Amino acid sequence: MARKLLFRAAIFIGGFTFIIGVALFSYAYFTVSIPNPNDYVNSQATIIQYSNGNEIGRIGAQNRTIVPLAKIPLNVRHAVLAAEDRSFYTERAFSITGILRAVVNNLRGGALQGGSTITQQYSKTAFLTPERSVQRKIKELVIAIKLESQLSKDQIFENYLNTIYFGRGSYGVETASEQYFNRTVNQLTLAQSAVLASILRSPGYYDPSYSVANAKRLEGRFTYVINGMVAAKWITKEDAAKIKFPVVKERVTSGSLSGPKGYIIAQAQKELNGLGFADEQLMIGGLIVRTTLDQKSQQSAVDAVDKQTPKKAPVDLHVGLVAVRPGTGEIIALYGGKDYLVRQLSDATQAIALAGSTFKPFALVAALEQGIPLTSIWNGDSPQLFDDLGKPYPVSNYGDETWGPIDLLKATAHSVNTVYVPLGIKVGPEKVMEVARRAGIPMSVALMPTPSIVLGPASPHVVDVAAAYATFAAQGVYAKPFLVSQVQGPNKGVLYEAKIQGQEVFSKDVMADLTYALQEVVRSGTATYGTSGLGRPAAGKTGTSEQNASAWFSGYTPQLAASVAFFKENASQTLNGIGGLTSVTGGTFPAKVWTAFMKGALAGQPKLDFPPPVHIGGTEPIVMTTPGATAPTDAPSQSPKP
Numbered sequence: 001m002a003r004k005l006l007f008r009a010a011i012f013i014g015g016f017t018f019i020i021g022v023a024l025f026s027y028a029y030f031t032v033s034i035p036n037p038n039d040y041v042n043s044q045a046t047i048i049q050y051s052n053g054n055e056i057g058r059i060g061a062q063n064r065t066i067v068p069l070a071k072i073p074l075n076v077r078h079a080v081l082a083a084e085d086r087s088f089y090t091e092r093a094f095s096i097t098g099i100l101r102a103v104v105n106n107l108r109g110g111a112l113q114g115g116s117t118i119t120q121q122y123s124k125t126a127f128l129t130p131e132r133s134v135q136r137k138i139k140e141l142v143i144a145i146k147l148e149s150q151l152s153k154d155q156i157f158e159n160y161l162n163t164i165y166f167g168r169g170s171y172g173v174e175t176a177s178e179q180y181f182n183r184t185v186n187q188l189t190l191a192q193s194a195v196l197a198s199i200l201r202s203p204g205y206y207d208p209s210y211s212v213a214n215a216k217r218l219e220g221r222f223t224y225v226i227n228g229m230v231a232a233k234w235i236t237k238e239d240a241a242k243i244k245f246p247v248v249k250e251r252v253t254s255g256s257l258s259g260p261k262g263y264i265i266a267q268a269q270k271e272l273n274g275l276g277f278a279d280e281q282l283m284i285g286g287l288i289v290r291t292t293l294d295q296k297s298q299q300s301a302v303d304a305v306d307k308q309t310p311k312k313a314p315v316d317l318h319v320g321l322v323a324v325r326p327g328t329g330e331i332i333a334l335y336g337g338k339d340y341l342v343r344q345l346s347d348a349t350q351a352i353a354l355a356g357s358t359f360k361p362f363a364l365v366a367a368l369e370q371g372i373p374l375t376s377i378w379n380g381d382s383p384q385l386f387d388d389l390g391k392p393y394p395v396s397n398y399g400d401e402t403w404g405p406i407d408l409l410k411a412t413a414h415s416v417n418t419v420y421v422p423l424g425i426k427v428g429p430e431k432v433m434e435v436a437r438r439a440g441i442p443m444s445v446a447l448m449p450t451p452s453i454v455l456g457p458a459s460p461h462v463v464d465v466a467a468a469y470a471t472f473a474a475q476g477v478y479a480k481p482f483l484v485s486q487v488q489g490p491n492k493g494v495l496y497e498a499k500i501q502g503q504e505v506f507s508k509d510v511m512a513d514l515t516y517a518l519q520e521v522v523r524s525g526t527a528t529y530g531t532s533g534l535g536r537p538a539a540g541k542t543g544t545s546e547q548n549a550s551a552w553f554s555g556y557t558p559q560l561a562a563s564v565a566f567f568k569e570n571a572s573q574t575l576n577g578i579g580g581l582t583s584v585t586g587g588t589f590p591a592k593v594w595t596a597f598m599k600g601a602l603a604g605q606p607k608l609d610f611p612p613p614v615h616i617g618g619t620e621p622i623v624m625t626t627p628g629a630t631a632p633t634d635a636p637s638q639s640p641k642p
Contacts, residue, residue, distance in 0.1 A: 044060065044064045044065065044066060044284070044285075044286035044490065045058040045059060045060025045063055045064060045283070045284075045286075046058060046059040046060055046272075046282045046283070046285060046286070046287040046288075046289060047287070047288050047289065048264070048265050048268050048289050048291060049288065049289065049290050049291060050291060050293050050294065050295040050298070051290065051291060051292055051293060051294055051295070051332075051485065052294075052295055053290070054295055056261055056264055056265065056291070056293070057256055057257070057261050057262075057264070057265045058256060058265075059265060059268070059269050059272075059282045059283065060282065060283045060284065063169050063170050063171060063175045063256065064162065064163075064170075064171040064172045064174075064175055065172065065174040065175050066162050066172070066174075066286075067161075067162060067172070067173065067174045067185055068158065069154055069157060069158035069161070071185075071186060072158075072161055072173060072185055072186075073185070073186060073188065073193065074234075075188070075189075075190045075193045076161075076173060076185060076188060076193040076196070076197075077157070077161070078193075078229055078232070078234040078235075079190075079193040079194045079196070079197035079225055079229060080161065080173075080196075080197045080200070081118075081232070082194075082197065082225050082226075082228030082229045082231075082232060082234070083197040083198060083200070083201065083221075083224070083225045083228065084118055084121070084197070084200070084201070085117050085118040085121075086228060086231075086232055088117065088118045088119075088153065088157065089153050091117060118156065118157065118160050119147060119148055119156055119160075120141070121160065121164070122147070122156060122159055122160040122163060122164075123143040123147060161173050162174075164200050165200070165203065166179070166180070166196060166199055166200050166203060167179075167199060167203025167204065167207050168180070168203070168207070168251055169256070173185045173196065176196055176199075176200075177192075177196065179249070180192075180195065180196060180199070180248055180249055181246070181248070181249055182249055189246065190235070190239070190243060191243050191244060191245065191246045192246050194222050194225045194226055194229070194243070195218070195222060195245075195246060195248060197225050198218055198221035198222045198224070198225050199218065199221075201221070205217060206218040206221055207251065208248050209248070209250055209251035210251075219245055222245060226240050226243060227240070257340045257341060258339055258340065258341050259338070259339055259340070260302050260335055260336065260337065260338065260339075260340070261340075262339070262340020262341060263334065263335075263336025263337055263340050263346045263348065263349075264291070264293065264298075264334055264336075264483075265340075266336075266340065266344070266346065267334065267336070267346060267348075267349055267483055268289055268291060268483055268484055269282060271482065271483050271484045272289065272484060272487070275484065275487070275496055277487065277496075285489070285490065286489070286490035287487055287488065287489060287490070287495070288487070288488040288489075288492070289484055289486070289487050289488075290484075290485050290486040290487075290488075291331075291483050291484060291485060292325075292330035292331050292332060292482065292483055292484075292485045292498075293331065293332060293333065293334065293483070294332040294333065294601070296600070296601065296603075297323060297332045297333040297597075297600070297601035298332075298333045298334070299600070300333065300596075300597050300599075300600025300601045301321050301323065301333040301334070301335045301597050301601075302335060303596070303600060304321070304593045304594075304596035304597035304600065305319050305321060305335055305593055307596060308589060308592040308593040308596050309589065309593065310578055310579030310580075310589065312579075313578055313579065314568075314578065316568055316569040316570070316573070317566065317567075317568060317575075317578060318337065318347040318351060318566070318567055318568070318569060319335065319337075319347060319564070319565070319566055319593070320335065320336060320337075320346070320347035320348040320349075320351065320353075320461075320462035320563075320564070320565045320567075321333065321334070321335040321348060321462065321562065321563070321564045321565075321593065321594075321597060322334055322335075322348045322349070322462045322463040322466040322481075322562065322563055323466065323560055323561065323562035323597070323601065324463075324466045324467055324469075324470040324481050324560075324561050324562070325470070325559075325560060325561075326470045326471075326473035326474035326477070326556065326558070326559070326560070326561055327470075327473075327474035327477045327479055327500075327502050328479050328500045328502065329467070329470070329479030329480050329481045329482050329500065329501075329502075330481075330482065330485070330500075331463070331481050331482065331483045332560070332601070333562070333597070333601065334348050334349070334463075334483070335347075335348055336348040336349060336350075347462065347565070347567075348461070348462045348463055349461055349462070349463045350461065351461070351462075351567070352445075352459035352460065352461055353459060353460075353462075353545070353549075353550040353552070353565045353567035353571070354456060354457065354458075354459055354545030354546070354549055354550045354567075354571065355456035355457075355458050355459065355460055355465065355543060355545070355550075355552065356455070356456040356543030356544045356545040356546075356550060356551070356552055356586065357415045357417075357420075357455065357456055357541060357542060357543040357544065357586070358456055358465055358541050358542075358543035358552045358554050358563075358586075359432075359436065359453065359454055359455070359456040359458065359543070360412070360415065360420050360454050360455075360456075360541060360543075361469075361472065361514060361518065361541055362432050362433075362435040362436040362439060362454070362468075363420055363423050363424045363427065363432045363435075363453075363454040364408070364412060364423070364514055364517060365435045365439070365506060365510060365514055366424075366427040366428070366431040366432050366434075366435045367408070367423055367426070367427050368510045368513050368514060368616050368617075369431075369435075369506075369507075369510055370427055370431075371616060371617045372408070372423075372426070372427070372617055372624070373408070373615065373616055373617030373618055373619070373622060374407065374408045374409040374412075374513060374516070374517055374613075374615070374616075374617075375407050375408070375409070375615075375617070375618070375619055375620060375621050375622065376407065376408050376617070376621070376622045376623075376624045377405050377406070377407055377621050377622065377623045377624060378405070378406060378407070378408065378411060378416075378419040378422065378423070378624050379404075379405065379406075379418065379419070379422075380397070380402065380403025380404055380405070380406040380411060380416045380418055380419050381402045381403070381404060381418060382395075382396045382397040382400050382401060382402045382403075382417075382418050383395060383396035383397075383400065383418070384396075384418045384421075384422075386421055386422065386425060386451055387451075388450060388451050388452075389450075393421075393451055393452070395417050395418055395421045395455075396417065396418065397416055397417050397418055398415065398417070398544075398585075403416055403418075403419075405623075406419060407621065408423070408517070409516075409517050409520060410520070412517040412518065412520060412521065412525070413517070413520035413521050413523075413524055413525030413526070414525050414526060415521075415525070415526050415541075415542060417455060420454045420455070421451050421452075421454060421455065422624075423454065424451060424453060424454035425451050426624070428449075429448075429449035429450055429451060429453050430449040432449075432453050432454060433447045433448075433449050433453060436468070438471075438478065438505040438506065439467075439468035439471045439472070439478065439505065439506075440464060440467035440468040440470070440471050440478055440480075440481075441458075441460055441464050441465075441468055442464060445458055445459065445460045445461075445464060446458060446459075455546075456543055456545060457545075457546075459571075462563050462564070462565045463481055463563075465552070465554050465563040465565075466481070466554065466561055466562060466563035467479075467480070467481045468554075469540070469541075469554045469555065469556050469561045469562075469563060470556065470561035471505065471506070472511060472514060472515060472518070472539070472556060472561070473515075473539075473556035473557070473558065473559075473560070473561045474502070475506075475508045475511045475512070475611065476504055476505055476506030476507060476508055476510065476511045477502040477503065477504050477505070478502065478503050478504075478505045479500060479501065479502040479503070480501070482498060484496070484498060485497075485498045486498065508611070509614045509616060510616065511611075512610070512611045512612065512613050512614050513613045513614060513615065513616050515539045515610045515611070515613075516610070516612075516613035518539035518540055518541055518555070519537065519538070519539045519610065521539070521540055521541055521542065522534075522538050522539060522540055522555065525542075526542040526585070526586065526587045527540055527541075527542050527553060527555070527586070527587045527591045528587070529587055529588070529591070530542075530553065530586075530587045530588055530589075530590070530591020530592045530594070530595060531553075531555070531591050531594070531595045532595075533595065533599075534595050534598060534599060535599070535607070536557055536602065536607040536608075537557060537558070537607070537608070537609050537610055538555055538556065538557050538598070539555060539556055539557075539610065540553060540554055540555020540556065540591075540594070541553075541554055541555070541586075542585060542586030542587045542590075542591065543586045544583075544584070544585045544586050547572075547574055548574045548575045548576050548583050548584060548585075549567065549568065549571050549572070549573065549574060549575070550565060550566065550567035550568075550571075550575070551565070551566045551567070551575055551584045551585055551586045551588070551589070551590050552564065552565045552566075552586045552590055553586045553587065553590035553591040553593075553594045554594075555594060555598075557598065557602065557608065558608040558609070558610060559602065559605060559608060560598065560601060560602060562594055562597060562598065562601075563594075564590045564591075564593045564594045564597070565590065566578075566584060566589055566590050
C-alpha cells in the first residue's frame with residue numbers, strides 16, 4: 001500500500017513538474033523576444049579612413065568585418081562544422097540531451113557546458129549576456145528555436161561565422177584571418193582554416209601565443225578537426241595526410257590605438273560626438289568615416305618627428321604637429337604623440353604650450369591694418385622699460401642683443417622684442433588680441449590685452465596656431481580646422497558631409513605684406529638654419545617662451561600651413577640642454593621637423609610663389625617714437641627667445 005502511494009506521489013510530482021515545466025517554457029516562448037538578428041550581426045566597428053579611402057583604424061568594441069557566406073571558402077565552413085557541430089545542417093536548433101545534461105550539471109553546482117549546437121552558440125553570442133544560469137539557458141533555447149523558424153540554416157551559419165569570437169580582439173572569420181595569418185578569409189589554406197576552427201572553442205585555451213601548453217593543445221585540437229573533416233567526407237585521407245600545421249602569426253599586444261594613429265582616432269571620435277554621433281552608434285554602427293588626412297602627409301609628419309627629434313630626448317619632452325590646408329580648414333596631418341596607449345592627451349589638439357613669439361605676427365597685422373609700414377624705424381636697443389598700466393615693464397632681446405635703429409621688416413626677421421612690445425602698445429593690445437581671434441585663436445585660449453601679449457604668454461593648442469597661420473597662407477580667409485569630411489552608414493548612404501565655410505577676415509594687401517615679412521624670417525632670420533633645404537618659397541615665425549619652456553615653428557607655403565611645438569609636460573621645466581643645445585629655440589628642432597615634414601608632404605607638388613608685397617604705408621623710412629619707453633634698466637626683463 002505504501003509503495004502504491006509513493007508511486008502515485010512520484011507520478012503526481014513528476015506530472016506536476018512536467019506541467020509546470022511546460023507552462024514555464026510556454027511562458028518563456030511567448031514572452032522572450034529576440035531583436036532583429038541583423039541589428040547585432042551587421043553591427044560593426046566604425047572605420048576611420050584617410051582622404052584616399054585607406055583605413056587608419058577603427059572605433060568599436062568589436063573588431064568585425066561582415067563577409068557573406070558565399071565568400072567564405074568551403075574549407076573554412078567545413079572546418080568549423082567539424083570542430084563545433086558536424087550535424088548542423090541535419091539537426092534541430094537544439095540538443096535535448098545536451099540541454100538536460102547542462103541543467104543537471106548546473107543543479108549539481110557544476111558549470112553549464114556541452115550540448116550547444118551552432119544555432120544555440122549564435123543565440124548565446126549575439127543576444128544573451130554571459131550569465132551562467134538555467135534561466136539564461138532556457139532563453140538561449142527559446143531564441144534558438146525562434147531563430148530557426150525565421151532564418152535558413154545558411155543564414156544562421158553566416159551570422160555565426162561573422163559573430164563568433166576568435167580571440168585577439170577579433171570577431172568573425174574575416175578579422176580572425178587577419179589576426180592569426182595576416183590574410184583575408186578567402187586566402188586561407190585548409191590547414192589555416194582548421195587552426196581557426198580549433199581556436200574558436202576557447203581562444204584563451206588554444207591561442208599558441210599565450211603558452212607552450214596552448215600550442216600543444218591546439219595541435220591536438222587541430223588533429224581532431226582534420227579527422228572530423230575526413231569522417232564527414234569533406235576531405236580525403238590522402239588530403240589529410242598532406243596537411244602540415246601552419247605557422248601562426250605572433251599575437252600583437254599593443255592594441256588598435258597604439259602609436260600615433262591613436263590620437264587621430266580619438267580626435268575623429270571627439271568630432272563625431274560633436275556632430276551628433278553617439279559613442280554607442282560609433283561602437284556598433286558600422287559607419288565609414290572619411291577624414292581630411294592625406295596619407296602621404298601623415299606619414300611625413302610621423303617620419304619628420306621620428307628623425308628630427310633628438311634621439312636622447314627626455315621622456316617628458318612632447319612634440320605636437322598639425323598641418324592645415326589654407327582656406328578650407330582641412331587637417332591633412334596630425335601628430336599628437338608617440339603612443340596613445342601611453343599618454344591619452346594629444347600634444348596636437350589637447351595639450352597647451354606657451355606660444356612665445358609666434359604671436360608677434362598678430363601685432364604686425366594690426367600695425368599694417370593701421371597703415372604702419374614695414375619700413376618704419378624703431379629703437380631696437382636692449383633692455384628697455386615700458387609702461388604697463390602704471391607699472392614698469394622691462395623688456396630685453398634674446399641674448400640681450402641690441403640693434404639700435406631697425407626697420408620693422410628686419411625686426412620681424414630677427415624677432416626683436418624691444419621693437420614688438422612698443423609696436424603692440426602703439427596699435428593697442430586689445431587690437432592685437434582681436435587680430436589673434438580673427439586669425440583663428442579660439443575663445444578657449446585666454447588672452448590678456450597687456451603689452452606682453454605680443455611675446456606670447458598665452459597657451460594655445462598646436463592646432464590653434466596652425467589654423468591661424470593657415471589664415472595667413474589663405475590670404476586672409478579663415479576656415480575652422482576639422483578632421484571629419486564624410487560619414488557613411490553601413491549601407492553606404494551619406495549621413496554627413498562637411499562643408500567648407502571660409503570667411504575673409506583680413507585684406508589680401510595686409511596678408512601680402514605680412515607674408516613678405518615672414519618670408520624674411522626663413523630667408524635671413526631666426527628660422528634660416530632650421531628651414532634650409534626646403535627648396536620652395538615659405539614664410540613663418542619662430543617662437544620660444546620665457547625660460548625656454550617651449551619652442552615653436554609655425555609656417556606656410558601657398559599650399560599648406562603647419563605648426564610644430566616642442567614643450568615639457570611641466571611648463572615650469574626648461575628645454576635647455578636637449579639635443580646638446582644650450583637653448584632649444586624655435587629655429588632649431590621645431591623648424592627642422594617642420595621642414596622635413598613639408599618636404600615630404602609637398603613632394604611632387606608645384607613650387608608656388610606668394611603674392612608680391614604691396615608696401616602698405618609706402619616705402620619711405622618713417623622713424624617711430626617708442627610709446628611708453630624709458631631709459632634702460634638693470635631690472636629683470638622679459639626676453640622670450642626668437
